[in-house]
Amino acid sequence: MKKISSIILACLGLSLATFGSSATPFEDGDRIAFIGASITHAGTYHWQLQTFYATRYPYKDIVSRNFGVAGDSASGVLKRFDWDIKPFNPNRATVNIGLNDIGYWLYEDNGSVEENEKERRIDSHLESMDGLVKMLTENGVRPTLITLTPVDETGTQARARMVGVNEAIKSFSPKIKAIADKYDAEFIDITGEMERINIEEQKDHPDFTLIGPDRVHPRAVGHLVMAYLILKAQGVSPIVSTVNIDATQPSIMKEENCDVTQCSKTDDGISFTCLAKALPFPVSRDAQYALELVPFTEDLNQEVLTVSGLKKGDYELSIDGEPVLYGSADIFAAGVNLAVNEKTPQYRQAVAVKNAVYAYADLTKQLRNIAKVEHGSLFDNLTDPTIDDRIKCLENEISRLEDTDSAYRNYYINLYKDYIKIKPKQGDMLKEIQPLFDRIYSLNKPVAHTYTIKRLSPES
Structure with a gap:
């Protein structure tokens, strides 16, 4: 295992500072809906966040709930909000969804899908995200939009590489931030930093993956890195x-x-x-x-x-x-x-x-x-x-x-x-x-x- 050098720490601090993220900590009385697809449904980043807040702020009443649905999309959340999420009566939400919307699998090696189909899916995702954030704010929920976790394009996993997904995500992430700004929502960018960490670690350990064997779904280590980046952006003590x-x-x-x-x-x-x-x-x-x-x-x-x-x-x-x-x-x-x-x-x-x-x-x-x-x-x-x-x-x-x-x-x-x-x-x-x-x-x-x-x- 390699320890983080002071130089890398300095670089990491710089990159976090230049993310363009704008988020606030969860506060006493908040009810947080963690909205997403499979990475939320079966993941642990939100468990880590709840554990952090329960231990760091033990006298604040902060309630959270997992509202991930594997395979879902932003348009899917719009359809299930009323019967699935609204009864929880949240006033805050994190939204980390979109890999299914953009069709990450379309980027696999030797894929034959036309570029305009990829662009069409991205445009559709952005339209759905705008509608989702609008609906959340109209229902008294302040969302925090979290950019997508990267896929592992460079690892040695057996699954075919999905080349270009991360560049696509990073290309439309500013538009996600614009949606956040439009509705006075919060925004946290985690894509580039997670990708950087993954690539850097693979230089010394080619078999390492921050994501997982399927190149898409982070395991426990990746989820704690997600939680770290979210907490840093929120400026917690x-x-x-x-x-x-x-x-x-x-x-x-x-x-x-x-x-x-x-x-x-x-x-x-x-x-x-x-x-x-x-x-x-x-x-x-x-x-x-x-x-x-x-x-x-x-x-x-x-x-x-x-x-x-x-x-x-x-x-x-x-x-x-x-x-x-x-x-x-x-x-x-x-x-x-x-x-x-x-x-x-x-x-x-x-x-x-x-x-x-x-x-x-x-x-x-x-x-x-x-x-x-x-x-x-x-x-x-x-x-x-x-x-x-x-x-x-x-x-x-x-x-x-x-x-x-x-x-x-x-x-x-x-x-x-x-x-x-x-x-x-x-x-x-x-x-x-x-x-x-x-x-x-x-x-x-x-x-x-x-x-x-x-x-x-x-x-x-």
Whole structure:
């Protein structure tokens, strides 16, 4: 793994500054609809965003819901808004949709589709996006338009390359921003930066992909990079807490986003109590490599403890009696970032919050499978269908698919079987949503912890 150099960080900061993005953080009372297609339906970037807000702003009531539908388009969202999204009563929305609209598959190697067909699809997408943003604003929803994730045009995956998709996306992204400006909506550009990261990493690791084996759908690492770029554009606080103590007194030199009390000397060090106003952001195991690609920790996850004036020697930091860190006096004087220390009780609490978010997100993802089926055309010829009517229709479709060799045969067979299994339980599942969400906000309130820094031995 390669670490991000200071030069690359500087370049990254420059590119973020020149994106033309204009977005604001989610605030207390916001109800956010994450609108999209498969990357939203089955993805995790919105889980990461909900986890970040639940841990960084634990006293703000921010509710979000996945409204992705795999295979959908902007025109499709227009059709399903009233029955699918509007009942949630959102006042904010992110909109990340368009790969299906423009027909990303038309760009595969040796594709025979005429250029004017590609242009026609782009023009149609822009028209639908204008209508979608207009409809959202008329319904009291302020949208944040997020440019499309790039396809992996340069990786070694088995699937044919789709050359030119990213240039097409970047060519019409300014028009997406113009739509945002037209309706006083927000805009975040992630396409170019994700493409740049992917290409840069492939120079040293040709088999790497930020996107995935199908060149289209990001995996966990790509979704955390998406979340990072969105959060940076929103200008969220990077501070979990900052504590700076002079051990010679001892005295509190700085406390930010926390309350430090009971600071006193001990025979071999100092102790104090800290009540932070946030929790660190816990990064999932499957997304860890994202930290090698973007400065997430440096920019968004800072829980820094600095203790100057310690006598030379080695020290143990304990929190609530549990050792979490060993270091020299110089290390503590330079400052340690506890946000990445998985041994701390606050990190373990943050993991519990993350797990609660994921339980909530997993249930809503199952409900998206129901929406995916009902948003399709299979039931169009049924008049006021009952659940049994729909199940019978799907059973017939499964039988038909089993006799085909369609590329998406197994996907739709499994989707329809899942619908048959969970549709009768939909009412009970809907009742579970609020308790699951409430659990997130019952677990995310920081508690006071006692810190003890104890000298182990003098410096040798």
